Amino acid sequence: MDAPAVILDRPQLAENIGSAARIMANFGLTDLRLVSPRDGWPQERAWATASGANWPLDGARVFDTVADAIADLKVVLATTARPRETNLPVETPRQASARLRAAIADGLACGLLFGAERAGLETQDIALCQGIVTIPIDPKFHSLNLAQAVAINGYEWWTGRADAPPDKFREGPPPADQASMMGLYGHLEDELEAAGFFFPPENKPSMVRNLRVALGRAGFTDQEVRTLRGVVTALSKGRGKVLERLARKKADPSG
Amino acid sequence: MDAPAVILDRPQLAENIGSAARIMANFGLTDLRLVSPRDGWPQERAWATASGANWPLDGARVFDTVADAIADLKVVLATTARPRETNLPVETPRQASARLRAAIADGLACGLLFGAERAGLETQDIALCQGIVTIPIDPKFHSLNLAQAVAINGYEWWTGRADAPPDKFREGPPPADQASMMGLYGHLEDELEAAGFFFPPENKPSMVRNLRVALGRAGFTDQEVRTLRGVVTALSKGRGKVLERLARKKADPSG
Structure with missing residues (x-):
């Protein structure tokens, strides 16, 4: 395993599952796990929304509980803006991605856990995790779409991978003398x-x-x-x- | 103006406009500009998708061309993975957000330009911009959703806010619009x-x-x-x- 698993807890809309799969593919994530999807699984609309990023959907596994879904993982970070009373360390996506990279380099299987569209994560499930990731957003509007939350964490995972600046296409020819x-x-x-x-x-x-x-x-x-x-x-x-x-x-x- | 405008060139789906507005609200962006939206404007489905982030949609302005939409802006960065032959500087969203913050600290109106869902941006419109932003993604799957592209750039804009504005004067008067x-x-x-x-x-x-x-x-x-x-x-x-x-x-x- 060379990238964290993405675990969606009780996702409601197939479109959000498909959008999550699409952005996972953009950022090199493949292991998708679904905990009790509301409308069952598989669902065609997920594939329709994924725009060709079929492999995370084709390989998706379904579980009854968060505990089951993360049973084989060593480091799981819960994405939530509501840390509640868990007393876990709260990190930004950038800090979390550094932590996940370090763990994966040590051979530890990792995961990122995302809550349901409106309800978010339950405290009992957060408590199973090793840390909390909170995406910094404007406190004036903090209703964040599920696939967008996957996107921000995926982006930090992917850009942090090399920790070297990403390839530029070309700087273009030098200025004239x-x-x-x-x-x-x-x-x-x-x-x-x-x-x-x-x-x-x-x-x-x-x-x-x-x-x-x-x-x-x-x-x-x-x-x-x-x-x-x-x-x-x-x-x-x-x-x-x-x-x-x-x-x-x-x-x-x-x- | 304390944040860059978001300009969507010929957006096709109202849902994508609504999703873009929602993520704009998450990251403190309010100025939404639409260039020839395919299905006209306003469209109810945009508001339905925005989950309450109505203000970017309520204030959205519609233009016929990219040139019209950016006429009052001093620094506009084009988001594209295809720099083509424009010879403009290519930056990551993080580098771009630093550049935008510096420009806005200097009182310069800025914008981020996004292309249509499939077609992307036309070279002639990229040529009107002052730089290119390319989101680093897995070359194995680079079909990036429009609202996700807005999300990554908005996230970098928002999280970079905390950085102290760079210590530099602009010598002389600002660039022409x-x-x-x-x-x-x-x-x-x-x-x-x-x-x-x-x-x-x-x-x-x-x-x-x-x-x-x-x-x-x-x-x-x-x-x-x-x-x-x-x-x-x-x-x-x-x-x-x-x-x-x-x-x-x-x-x-x-x-």
Whole structure:
């Protein structure tokens, strides 16, 4: 066993079981256990909601009681916002995932226990666990969907797995060197000078500086510098060409 | 504004909008924006799914395009697992939430953009954003439910709140809003079109996208946007004027 089991206590809606299975698959969790699902098991709507994440549902086991469902597990954490009088340690999902990883690295079978949609977990079942996980949420609205609770804990489990930052796709090519940037600046400023942009002339140094600061912040790549030089050329020469063509046309309407 | 807006692009199922609203309420998010919801708006099933988290739904605003929906925002991050060819920085939800907190501490209105259930986000809309958020999930099953994607980002936003805001000033005025940037892009692209820059024509969409991504990275201020619009005008019209003047001079050398 290389990931914690997910135990749903008396889940009411098949859709929530399916949504839980789907998010389990997103985060590398496969062992789903159901304690007395209200509408029996299996239920088609669970598969319909899982969007193809069938394996946690296909392999799901059903138990009569929480005690039965967790009998083979060594470390079970109860997800609840109501610790009641159990006096168990209360952890965030992030702390809990570190604890579960450590336990699994030690060869201990682990589980995350979730209560029913409205009723939550009973104190007697929480008391069978080794700790409590409480998802920090806004006290102004703490009605958390069951599958969302599985999601947050699954996400912390998955992202904590490597404890290394997740792979990035790519950082993209590096920024162009200063010589290329100076080439762009010079090109742009020459064309702006020719176009009469720097007016009054005594403001040219600050206008040049402001343009360079603004463009420099983008960290353009070499390719982007080439594109922008094409832009400058097109804007400065292209319009002229259009005007020339118009002028020629006027001079010789038959052309 | 003390939390990022949540923008859902072309959401298909009212249930997903309701689930998103519910998890938004769990994590202190209130500003919900819908871009062309498939089945129209409002829809009763959204409220039924929200389990009492009515306020994001009651206040939800509907827009025709992503550009309209984010027009007033300064920092918008696109949630997608497919960065495509945009060359934007890719961050985890945790990194993104730190970036959003820093921006909001600086008084900048922020948003998180989510794509449609199956189609995801279009590259042209990603190109309007300042970064990409990718939720690390198991590559073996990456079909992530829309509301679950909102949940993971909302959770990171909420749990990161406690972190002290980073110790940094932003030098100078804030970045221009998206509406100003769209104005600049439109102006530049019109002039480039007139100048025959987009060649061959079938490459225009990718050329436009590359330009927007490169320029968008700079985080131009309002003043800089005005300056750059002056640059575009000067380059496109100024050269024409110079040519006209030369032409006049040639026609009447005494002028």
